[in-house]
Amino acid sequence: MNSSVQISAVPFGNNFFGLGRVGGAIQRRLPLSRWAEDVENEDLLLTIAEVAVAFAGFASIVSVLGRRSSDTPEYINALRMRAMILSSLLAVAFSILPFVLHSYGLTGGMLWRTSSAVLLLASTGLAYSILSRIFAVPATATRRTWIAVVVFATLASTVLTAGANALGATGTSAAAVYLTSIALLLFLAGFVFSFILISFLAPISRES
Secondary structure, X not given: OOHHHOOOOOOOOOOHHHHHHHHHHHHHXXXXXXXXXXXXXXXXXXXXXXXXXXXXXXHHHHHHHHOOOOOOOHHHHHHHHHXXXXXXXXXXXXXXXXXHHHHOOOOHHHHHHHHHHHHHHHHHHHHHHHXXXXXXXXXXXXXXXXXXXXXXXXXXXXXXXXXXXXXXXXXXXXXXXXXXXXXXXXXXXXXXXXXXXXXXHHHHHHHO
C-alpha cells in the first residue's frame, strides 16, 4: 500500500466514533513522509483525540442513565459533565490543530509554538471556567479538597507547559511538551470521568 494513503491503526479501531476516518482523511491529504518530517508523533496525536472522544461519549451515556439513581447533587453532576466535555473537546481539537496549521505551511518550531499559543488561551479559559465553578460550590456541600487540588494542578500544568512552548523556551523538545499538554487534558477528562462513573455505580451497588 502506498505510504501516502496508509491509515495508521489506533486504539478502539478506525471507525470508533468516526474519528478514525477523520484521521485517515487527514493522512490522505498530506503525504505521510512530510508528516514524519514536520509533524512528529502524528499517530499519538490522533490516538489521544480518539480516546478523548470516547471519554466524552461514555460520560454522556453514563450521565443520562445514572441521573435519576445518583445521590450526587445535580449541580455537582453538572460541574463534572462540564469539566469532562470541555477537557475532552479541547484534547480533540488540539490533537488535530497541528495538522491544520501544517496544511497552511507552518513547520518545525513555528508549528508547535503557534499551536501552543492557541492552546494557552484555550486552557486558560478552561481553567477559569472550571475553577470558578468549583469555588462557587455552596459551603454546606460536601467538598473533597484533594479532588480540587488534582484538578487545579492539572490545569495549572497544562497552562504552564503550553505557555513555555508558546514562548519558545522548550527548544527541540517542543513537540514532546505539546504532547504533554494534550495528555494533561486527557488525564483531566479521565479523572473526572471516573467520578461520573462512580456516582452512577454507587446506587446500583447499594440496591444489589
